[in-house]
Amino acid sequence: MIQIVLLSGFLGAGKTTLMQRLLDTYKDHKIGVIINEFGEINIDAKLVSREGIDIAELSNGSIFCACIKDKFVDGLIAMSKPDIEYLFIEASGLADPSNMGDIISGIKKETDDNLLIKGSICIADGVSFLELVEVLPALERQVKHANAVIVNKMDLIDDASFKEISQKIGEINPAVRIYAATHCNVNIKEIVDHFAPNVAGSEDTTNTYESRPTTFIVRADEPVEKEKLIAFIESIADSSYRIKGFAQTKEEGTVEVSGVVNHLIITPWNTEENTEIVVISSVGIKMLSLITESAKRILEGRFYI
Numbered sequence: 001m002i003q004i005v006l007l008s009g010f011l012g013a014g015k016t017t018l019m020q021r022l023l024d025t026y027k028d029h030k031i032g033v034i035i036n037e038f039g040e041i042n043i044d045a046k047l048v049s050r051e052g053i054d055i056a057e058l059s060n061g062s063i064f065c066a067c068i069k070d071k072f073v074d075g076l077i078a079m080s081k082p083d084i085e086y087l088f089i090e091a092s093g094l095a096d097p098s099n100m101g102d103i104i105s106g107i108k109k110e111t112d113d114n115l116l117i118k119g120s121i122c123i124a125d126g127v128s129f130l131e132l133v134e135v136l137p138a139l140e141r142q143v144k145h146a147n148a149v150i151v152n153k154m155d156l157i158d159d160a161s162f163k164e165i166s167q168k169i170g171e172i173n174p175a176v177r178i179y180a181a182t183h184c185n186v187n188i189k190e191i192v193d194h195f196a197p198n199v200a201g202s203e204d205t206t207n208t209y210e211s212r213p214t215t216f217i218v219r220a221d222e223p224v225e226k227e228k229l230i231a232f233i234e235s236i237a238d239s240s241y242r243i244k245g246f247a248q249t250k251e252e253g254t255v256e257v258s259g260v261v262n263h264l265i266i267t268p269w270n271t272e273e274n275t276e277i278v279v280i281s282s283v284g285i286k287m288l289s290l291i292t293e294s295a296k297r298i299l300e301g302r303f304y305i
Contacts, residue, residue, distance in 0.1 A: 001116040002032070002080060004087045005192060006100060008142040009123030010132055011093030011242035011280060012260030014152040018123055018184040019090050023053065025188050030084040032056075034075050036063045036092045037278070054082065062095040064103075065207035073107055080111035087115070093242060093280075094213055096138040097145050101202035119147035119195035123184065125260070126153040129165050133172075137206045143172045147195035148179065155182040175199045213241065214284050216291060220275035220303050223248040226255070228299050230266065235294040236279065237262050239287055245277035275303075 005022070007015045023031065033055045056075040061067035079087050091097060097120060104115050122142045125132075129151070133139045143149060149169050151162060166178050177196045179186055226249040233243055243259035246269060254269040257277055281287035288305065295303035 001114055002084055002087050003116050003118040004089060004104070005118050006097060006120040007088070007090045007123065008095060008097055008120060008146065009093065009152075010125055010128070010136070010139050010142075012244075012258070012263075013093070013123040013125040014150075014184045015090050015093070015123055018121065018150070018186075018188070019088060021184055021186070021188050022088050026086055029086055030082075032079045032082065032084045032087045034058060034063075034072070034079065034087065034089045036072075036090060036095065054079070054084075061212060062092050062205075062207040063089075064091070064095055064097055064099055064205040065209070065212065067207075067209055067212065069103070073103065076103070076115065077107055077110045080114045086118075094136070094138050094207070096141040096205040096207045098141050098200075098203045099205045100145070105202075118192065119198070120145055121191065122146035122149045124149055124151045124165065124169065126151050126157040126161065126165060127263075128260070130161075130168060133168060140172055141206060143169055143176070144200045145198065146173060146176055147198055148177045148191050149173070150179045150181050150184060150186060150191075152181050152184055154180050173200070214281040214287060216279045216281065216287060216305050218245075218275075218277040218279060218291060218295070218303050218305060220248065220299075222302065223250045223253075224275075224299055224302055225249070226251050226266070229255075229257075230264065232294050232298045232303060233257065233259055233264055233277075234262075235298065236287065236290050237264065239281065239283040239290055240279050241282045242280040243277060245275075246273035247275045247277060248273075 009015045031053050035057055037059045058068055058071050063072035151165055169178055175196050229247055237259055245257050247255055247257055249255055252268050254273045255266050256269045258265045
């Protein structure tokens with residue numbers, strides 16, 4: 001049977017980094033990958049691309065929501081046909097995987113009962129987990145339905161914070177195994193081979209049309225100054241859950257942009273990409289005016305939606 005490993009975790013927690021470690025660790029196996037994004041373009045699929053690995057991109061919603069669940073089902077059925085051993089699925093940051101078991105059970109006939117859920121890994125952002133888990137039902141569900149939780153960004157928190165995070169995780173899911181990491185640097189095979197049992201049964205997901213976050217794509221037709229790119233992102237960061245994508249700069253060419261609230265990382269990218277930056281808003285449609293105003297003030301209108 002094809003063994004499914006699901007990755008969940010809030011926006012910016014480190015899912016893509018862990019996916020890259022999974023692909024490196026299991027490079028000698030036959031692998032399929034499904035990458036899910038809330039925005040209309042799929043940045044993470046480019047970040048994890050590997051030669052010889054089939055990657056299905058599912059964008060513009062959560063795979064567990066009715067908005068694109070049909071596409072997810074089609075992707076699962078398609079992935080059940082090739083001769084692969086593992087199917088790694090990276091869910092979007094606000095995904096609630098509570099109904100994963102029901103989805104797999106519902107397509108047994110179409111997949112010849114060839115899909116087995118090996119387990120789910122939730123990546124918890126050590127910096128923001130305690131604050132966000134109290135206000136985001138999907139984040140609590142990610143922990144509840146996980147077989148392992150990796151508390152990431154240990155370099156940014158102290159031992160007391162890790163203990164508090166571990167206690168909260170234990171309250172939500174007493175059976176889960178907890179691992180500490182920086183940059184998701186873990187023995188991923190050890191984790192996958194020793195998943196804790198899943199004690200939470202399948203249930204209705206909290207992902208609905210109404211709960212979908214508002215997302216925007218910022219584009220540009222010409223390179224911009226890196227200093228102004230940073231200033232623009234910082235001007236809208238407080239009103240976003242996540243900012244990520246690629247940008248053309250005058251000084252360094254294409255750079256990868258990755259921001260979580262006020263933590264921004266900009267790194268050189270090895271292939272030429274158009275400027276496309278996904279912004280997941282925490283203030284709804286108000287982000288439209290914030291982006292427009294900041295682009296006009298900082299970048300003379302060279303960035304647009």
